[in-house]
Each structure stands twice: as C-alpha cells, then as structure tokens.
Amino acid sequence: MTKWTVDEFIQAISSKTEETQGKTIENVSLNDVYYAVSAIVNEEINSSWTTTNEKYQKKKPKQVYYLSMEFLIGGLLESNLLNSGMWKVCNEALEKLGFDPVEIYRQERDPGLGNGGLGRLAACFLDSMASLQYPGHGYGIRYRYGMFEQRFINGYQTELPDYWLKNPYPWERRIDDESVQIEFGGTVHMLKRNDGSLECKYENTDKVLAVPYDVPVVGYQNQVVNTLRLWSAEPVSSIDEENTDEYYHQLDHNRSIEQISGILYPDDSSEEGKRLRVKQQYFLVAASLKKIVNEYKLNVRQSLIHLPKKVVIQINDTHPSLAIPELMRMLMDDEGFGWDVAWNITTNVFAYTNHTILSEALEKWPIDMIKSLLPRLYMIIDEINERFCQGIWFDHHDLRDKIPEMAIIADNQIHMARLAIVGSFSVNGVAKLHTEIIKTQEMKDFYKLYPKRFNNKTNGITHRRWLLMANPRLSDLITETIGPSWIKHPRELTHLLRYTKDRPLLEKLGQIKQQNKQDLAQHIHKTTGIVVDDQSIFDVQIKRLHEYKRQLLNIFHVIYLYNELKENPQLEITPRTFIFGAKAAPSYYFAKEVIKLINTVASIVNNDPSIKGKIKVVFLENYNVSLAEKIIPAADLSEQISTAGKEASGTGNMKMMMNGALTIGTLDGANVEIKNLVGNPNIFIFGLRSQDVYNYYQNGEYSANGVYENDERISQILHQLRDGTFGQQDIEFKDIYYHILSTNDPYFILEDFDSYVETQQLVDQAYRNNNKWLSKSLVNIAHSGKFSSDRTIQEYATGIWRIKKQT
Numbered sequence: 001m002t003k004w005t006v007d008e009f010i011q012a013i014s015s016k017t018e019e020t021q022g023k024t025i026e027n028v029s030l031n032d033v034y035y036a037v038s039a040i041v042n043e044e045i046n047s048s049w050t051t052t053n054e055k056y057q058k059k060k061p062k063q064v065y066y067l068s069m070e071f072l073i074g075g076l077l078e079s080n081l082l083n084s085g086m087w088k089v090c091n092e093a094l095e096k097l098g099f100d101p102v103e104i105y106r107q108e109r110d111p112g113l114g115n116g117g118l119g120r121l122a123a124c125f126l127d128s129m130a131s132l133q134y135p136g137h138g139y140g141i142r143y144r145y146g147m148f149e150q151r152f153i154n155g156y157q158t159e160l161p162d163y164w165l166k167n168p169y170p171w172e173r174r175i176d177d178e179s180v181q182i183e184f185g186g187t188v189h190m191l192k193r194n195d196g197s198l199e200c201k202y203e204n205t206d207k208v209l210a211v212p213y214d215v216p217v218v219g220y221q222n223q224v225v226n227t228l229r230l231w232s233a234e235p236v237s238s239i240d241e242e243n244t245d246e247y248y249h250q251l252d253h254n255r256s257i258e259q260i261s262g263i264l265y266p267d268d269s270s271e272e273g274k275r276l277r278v279k280q281q282y283f284l285v286a287a288s289l290k291k292i293v294n295e296y297k298l299n300v301r302q303s304l305i306h307l308p309k310k311v312v313i314q315i316n317d318t319h320p321s322l323a324i325p326e327l328m329r330m331l332m333d334d335e336g337f338g339w340d341v342a343w344n345i346t347t348n349v350f351a352y353t354n355h356t357i358l359s360e361a362l363e364k365w366p367i368d369m370i371k372s373l374l375p376r377l378y379m380i381i382d383e384i385n386e387r388f389c390q391g392i393w394f395d396h397h398d399l400r401d402k403i404p405e406m407a408i409i410a411d412n413q414i415h416m417a418r419l420a421i422v423g424s425f426s427v428n429g430v431a432k433l434h435t436e437i438i439k440t441q442e443m444k445d446f447y448k449l450y451p452k453r454f455n456n457k458t459n460g461i462t463h464r465r466w467l468l469m470a471n472p473r474l475s476d477l478i479t480e481t482i483g484p485s486w487i488k489h490p491r492e493l494t495h496l497l498r499y500t501k502d503r504p505l506l507e508k509l510g511q512i513k514q515q516n517k518q519d520l521a522q523h524i525h526k527t528t529g530i531v532v533d534d535q536s537i538f539d540v541q542i543k544r545l546h547e548y549k550r551q552l553l554n555i556f557h558v559i560y561l562y563n564e565l566k567e568n569p570q571l572e573i574t575p576r577t578f579i580f581g582a583k584a585a586p587s588y589y590f591a592k593e594v595i596k597l598i599n600t601v602a603s604i605v606n607n608d609p610s611i612k613g614k615i616k617v618v619f620l621e622n623y624n625v626s627l628a629e630k631i632i633p634a635a636d637l638s639e640q641i642s643t644a645g646k647e648a649s650g651t652g653n654m655k656m657m658m659n660g661a662l663t664i665g666t667l668d669g670a671n672v673e674i675k676n677l678v679g680n681p682n683i684f685i686f687g688l689r690s691q692d693v694y695n696y697y698q699n700g701e702y703s704a705n706g707v708y709e710n711d712e713r714i715s716q717i718l719h720q721l722r723d724g725t726f727g728q729q730d731i732e733f734k735d736i737y738y739h740i741l742s743t744n745d746p747y748f749i750l751e752d753f754d755s756y757v758e759t760q761q762l763v764d765q766a767y768r769n770n771n772k773w774l775s776k777s778l779v780n781i782a783h784s785g786k787f788s789s790d791r792t793i794q795e796y797a798t799g800i801w802r803i804k805k806q807t
C-alpha cells in the first residue's frame with residue numbers, strides 16, 4: 001500500500017469529489033467527502049485484496065470458513081483507514097480541509113447485521129484473522145433490513161425498520177458470476193442404478209439464486225485482505241410481463257424469495273417466523289458450501305476425501321448447523337460417496353461453538369417443518385440420528401438410559417445443538433466457566449461420550465477497534481509510556497504494571513478519562529437534553545435487554561438510592577450517572593416493561609431538584625456498535641451483573657476493562673477470568689456463585705417472597721411499582737411486581753440485591769480516592785491484552801483449525 005503524505009491525501013480527496021460528484025471541494029457535503037474517502041481507501045485495498053486471493057490460490061493453504069447468521073461489523077471507513085495505515089494522514093487531511101473527521105465517519109450507517117455479542121464476536125474474529133495473516137473468511141447473509149432502529153416514545157421502545165442500503169454501501173462488491181442456485185421443498189425419489197447403488201432425484205423444488213456480495217476484511221498494516229461474503233436471495237428468473245395469468249403469481253413468489261435475505265431476526269417466536277428463519281439458515285449453508293466445495297475442486301483438484309486437509313468450517317452457534325446434513329447430501333447425492341466415507345469427511349470438517357446454555361435459546365425445529373422445507377435433509381438427519389442412537393445402544397451401555405435426552409430427533413423436534421455436537425470434531429464454549437458448565441451440567445452426557453471433542457476458547461475483542469480507534473487519547477498515552485509494540489502484541493500492555501504508582505502517569509490517565517467523559521456528556525446533552533455531571537461516576541450497562549442480564553437489578557439499586565436521598569437529602573454519596581443502552585426483542589414484553597421502567601425512573605430522578613443532581617439516569621436510544629464506541633471510552637464502572645451461570649462470556653466486559661473501567665460483576669462468564677487476572681482489589685465481585693444458583697434450582701429452597709418480606713428496601717421498591725410512584729397506580733409496573741413474585745424470581749434479583757447494594761457502596765467509597773481508583777484502572781488496562789481476539793484466534797488456529805499463517 002502507498003505511503004501517503006497529508007498533501008497527497010488532500011489532493012486525492014479533491015480530485016475524487018470532482019471525479020465522482022462533479023463538485024469542487026468548496027461545495028461538497030459531508031456525505032460527498034465520506035464517499036470520496038471511501039473510494040480512495042477502496043482503491044488502496046483492492047490491489048492487496050487481489051494479491052491475497054492470488055496467494056491463497058497459488059499456495060493452497062488450509063482455509064477456515066466462519067459461518068454465521070450474524071456479522072455486526074460496525075463502521076468500516078475508520079477501521080479500514082486504520083488497518084491500511086492511512087488513518088492519521090486522513091484525519092490531518094480532513095482537518096486541513098476544514099472538516100471534522102468524526103463528522104465524516106459519522107456519515108456511515110452501521111450495517112446492523114447482528115443482534116449482539118455473537119455477531120460482534122464474529123466481526124472481531126474476522127479482524128483478528130486478517131491481522132494475524134490467517135486465511136480465514138466469513139460467510140453470512142446480506143439482510144436488506146438489519147437490526148431495527150430503536151426509538152423511545154413516551155418511554156416505550158418502538159421499532160423502526162433499518163433500511164441500511166438506502167444509500168449505496170461503498171464496501172461491498174456484487175459478484176454475479178459466482179451466484180449459485182439453491183433448492184427448497186419438492187419431492188425426493190430414490191432410484192436404483194445398474195450397479196445397485198441408490199440415486200437421489202429431486203422434483204418440483206423451489207429454486208432460489210444466491211448472489212454474493214463481498215466485503216473486504218483488511219488486516220492491520222500487513223497487506224492481507226480477506227473476504228466477508230454476504231449472500232443475497234434473488235429469483236432465478238425475471239418475471240415474464242407478457243404472461244398476465246402468471247404475472248401476479250410470479251410477483252408473489254419472487255417477493256417470498258427476496259424475503260429470505262429480507263430481514264435479520266431479532267427473535268423467532270412465531271411459527272411463520274420460524275419457517276423463514278430455517279429458510280435463511282439453509283440458504284446461508286447451502287450457498288456457502290457450494291462455493292467452498294467448488295473452490296476446492298477448482299484449486300485443489302483432488303478427491304473430496306481430502307477436503308478436511310484444506311477446509312475447516314466453524315459454525316457460530318447452532319444457526320448454521322444444517323451445514324452438517326447438507327455436506328452429507330452433497331457428498332452422497334452429488335459426488336457419489338457412500339455414507340461412511342461422507343460421514344468421515346463431514347465430521348472432520350465442522351467445528352461448533354456454543355454461545356448459550358439458556359434452554360429457550362437452544363434451537364429446535366418441528367419435524368414437519370424440516371420435512372416439507374428440506375425433505376432430503378430430513379432423511380439424512382433421520383439417518384444420522386438412527387446411527388447415533390444405535391451407536392450408544394451397542395457401544396455405550398452406561399448411556400443407554402440417556403438416549404431420549406441425547407437423541408437428535410425427539411418429541412417431534414430436531415435438536416440442533418445435538419446435531420451440531422454429533423457432526424463436529426470440536427465443540428467449544430466461550431469462557432472457562434461456560435465450558436465447565438457445558439461439560440459438567442448441560443451437555444454432560446455428550447461429554448462422557450466424546451470427552452476429547454470439548455474445549456474452551458475464551459472470547460476476545462479486537463483491541464484495534466476498541467482501544468486504538470475508539471480511544472485515541474488513551475492509546476497515545478499507552479504508546480508514549482511503553483512504546484508502540486503493544487499494538488501488535490497486546491499482551492505487552494502488562495508493561496503498564498510498572499506504572500501503577502506513577503503519579504504523573506495516573507494523572508494523565510485521569511485527564512483522558514475526564515476528556516472522554518466530557519465528550520460523552522456532550523453527546524448525551526445533544527441527543528437527550530439531559531445535563532450530566534462529568535465529575536460523577538459514569539456507571540454503564542450496555543447490552544441486549546434480557547432478564548438474565550438483570551438490568552432490573554441495576555434500576556432497583558437506582559430506586560433504592562433515590563429513596564435514600566429523598567429520606568435524607570444531606571446523604572453524602574459520590575454523584576453518579578447511570579447510563580443504559582439496550583434493545584429488547586420486539587416480542588419480549590417483560591424486557592420492554594423494564595425499558596419503560598428505566599425511562600420512567602430517569603424522568604423522575606433527573607427532574608427532582610431535591611436530590612440536587614446527585615444521581616442521574618440516562619437511557620441512550622438505539623444502542624449499536626458506533627454508540628458503543630462513544631460510551632466505552634468514557635465508562636468508569638462496567639456493570640456485568642448477570643445471574644451467575646447464565647452469561648456464556650460477555651464481551652462488553654472486556655471492552656470496558658480495556659478502556660480503564662472497573663467492573664462490578666458476578667462470577668459469571670469471562671468476569672471470572674477478568675477477576676483472576678486483576679485480583680480482588682481491582683474488581684467488585686458480588687452475589688451468588690453459579691454453583692449456588694445451580695443448587696437453588698436443584699433443591700428448590702429459594703423463596704423470593706421470603707426476601708421480599710424480610711428486606712424493607714426491597715418491599716418498598718416493589719410496592720412503589722404499584723403505588724403510583726412511577727405512573728398510574730396499579731397499572732404501569734404491576735406486571736413486573738407480579739412477574740418477579742409469581743415466578744419466584746428465577747434470576748435471583750431479590751436474592752442478590754443486598755450484596756449488590758453493599759458492593760456498590762464499596763465502589764462509592766473507592767471512587768473518592770482518585771489516585772487509587774486510577775491505579776486500579778491502570779491494572780485493568782494492563783491485563784486486558786489477554787482479551788484481545790488475537791489471542792482467541794491464535795487458540796482457534798492451533799487448537800481447532802490447524803491452519804498456518806500466510807506470511
């Protein structure tokens with residue numbers, strides 16, 4: 001890639017705007033500049049993209065394909081500038097031209113092609129694979145509508161469609177001649193060939209064209225550009241406008257085809273929704289496998305028996321697990337292999353990552369749905385199940401009575417996690433505790449059967465986006481202090497540990513946090529009108545809204561503090577700003593009630609002069625990757641308060657730690673590993689342990705009513721949900737009240753309340769000693785290198801994928 005000077009870059013921007021918009025630089029809009037800079041970056045990237053592809057074709061290394069229904073990639077202009085080495089030059093050039101770079105980068109709309117942690121993890125992994133020079137690519141769906149845009153109306157969440165493609169997306173490249181055809185439905189016939197073998201014929205299938213749009217994945221200053229391939233569903237043939245009889249039928253049919261890549265699922269509660277969701281999954285899987293197998297045939301030119309030597313496919317949760325029977329189908333029906341050979345190839349290609357043990361999130365599909373949508377795949381799944389169950393019956397007598405709980409097909413449903421485990425050579429959890437829970441509780445029978453298959457790969461985040469790019473002030477300070485080598489080797493952040501008592505450095509660290517908080521305070525003021533005290537503790541909980549994540553516990557603590565301040569206005573507390581960001585699934589009633597409650601508490605607390613602004617509550621609308629990039633550098637306190645055992649890993653915890661926030665959290669997910677690194681003095685741990693939670697579920701000894709009756713603070717808060725404090729008496733939040741008590745508080749909010757409040761008091765105290773707080777903050781930054789996704793990808797590459805860096 002070229003080395004640019006600032007003047008050359010200025011020149012390039014003006015020629016680009018003239019060339020593409022026909023406007024001189026004096027007359028351009030911010031959007032024009034956005035497109036101009038994107039075009040310059042694209043030209044830079046393109047040659048490396050071609051060379052990378054040529055290199056892979058020539059050297060034919062083993063490649064990894066990351067199959068995922070979600071890629072939450074965030075803005076690409078700034079990160080592509082950073083990774084291709086032009087970021088600083090571009091910033092200076094823009095400033096010299098009189099533009100605020102931030103304003104230019106803001107022109108880009110986040111492609112919201114994911115729900116939360118799982119999709120963002122996939123994006124971090126792509127960044128790390130390219131940056132570490134691994135031949136690895138993402139395969140996903142180009143949804144025309146991504147994650148909904150969230151607006152608050154009267155405190156309630158409303159959802160607006162996210163038509164992110166309204167303006168051209170400069171980073172994608174449509175590749176028509178690599179389109180493939182996918183077939184749904186129809187009937188299957190088995191014919192006997194002359195040699196006695198069976199041939200499978202499909203009739204009357206519905207055909208769909210999968211058109212690839214490729215997005216470059218730029219490695220960090222290393223000339224590597226890998227590919228994220230997103231499939232779009234289109235009709236195979238265009239409508240015959242002459243044929244009026246058929247016209248409307250065809251139009252309808254084509255619309256239903258386009259729906260396959262129409263919208264990202266924020267949940268899958270309805271029957272119709274489920275059907276479409278399965279179509280999406282098969283669409284992704286079938287298109288990707290066609291491409292992968294074609295490429296193998298074209299480049300490797302060997303029997304597919306050797307496929308596992310050249311190809312490994314990571315399936316991101318069970319969503320793409322239909323890939324297992326689909327590859328079996330291709331190997332048997334298209335390539336003529338027998339079952340055993342096909343099974344041997346398949347089970348050496350796939351590796352499965354589990355991201356949740358919540359039973360309601362484990363995918364199961366009704367048999368009839370799969371039979372009608374994918375008749376041939378159903379036959380294959382049935383055969384996999386049959387052989388699997390027989391294998392246990394004959395070879396594992398100790399597990400015989402477990403067959404009903406392990407069978408892939410049971411209770412008229414196909415259990416996708418079981419299919420994924422049986423069809424993969426590796427099954428991994430995403431944090432140590434999560435993997436232990438999988439092995440010893442949730443999937444213990446499978447662990448008994450396949451002990452070697454299970455392994456842990458603790459999640460990570462790309463420090464390039466989440467520190468280098470999102471927090472330039474802090475990354476400059478780090479580089480000034482320990483030199484630049486941490487950027488390539490983030491573990492070297494531990495060199496900062498030498499400075500935990502260095503006053504001048506801590507002071508600078510404090511100033512940077514202060515500046516970041518001022519920036520966020522300004523943003524809050526601009527977008528919500530709320531004035532917050534930038535000297536207060538910025539206490540942040542940003543993640544999807546879910547009962548197990550316990551935003552409710554957080555807001556109960558706010559209500560408790562408010563009650564205390566009303567009781568005693570002189571009460572000395574460290575001022576705090578509680579910042580929330582969260583989307584609730586549109587059909588998740590309880591989660592939406594919690595949003596309304598937080599917004600209601602906010603409007604009461606923020607407008608009550610008697611508490612003198614000691615606490616403020618801010619719920620920022622439409623939490624997404626770009627908003628996260630604004631909030632995280634300004635966080636003092638990171639709320640990671642899920643019910644122990646429920647959060648598989650969490651990754652926001654890592655992002656905030658890396659930006660110097662201290663964690664208040666339960667011993668759940670990756671919090672456990674954060675605690676083990678930073679040590680007890682540098683983190684605030686509270687609440688039940690996962691074993692306690694497990695025991696309560698087993699012995700049934702927990703009584704929410706008991707806690708409610710014995711803790712006055714809790715009974716006051718719960719009564720306030722009904723007595724009109726937060727709206728019309730007995731109407732607004734009575735459902736929350738009843739829900740908690742009638743379900744016996746399954747997420748132990750009431751049980752953990754006392755310990756949470758007590759620990760929050762320790763936070764309050766600790767924040768008063770500024771120097772000590774900053775020292776703890778530095779310890780957190782220093783240990784965060786372990787959570788770079790470079791480490792995670794390194795572990796996948798050597799422990800699962802067996803792929804080599806292409807240097």
Ligand code: 26V
Pocket residue numbers: 116117118119121267268317355356358360361430459546647648649650651669
């Ligand atoms: C999905 C659903 C679907 C419907 C009902 C409720 C529900 C609850 C949770 C989920 C999550 C599915 C998988 C997922 O996104 N897991 C997240 O993966 C992250 C990356 O590994 C990890 O950090 C998070 O802890 C984990 O929740």
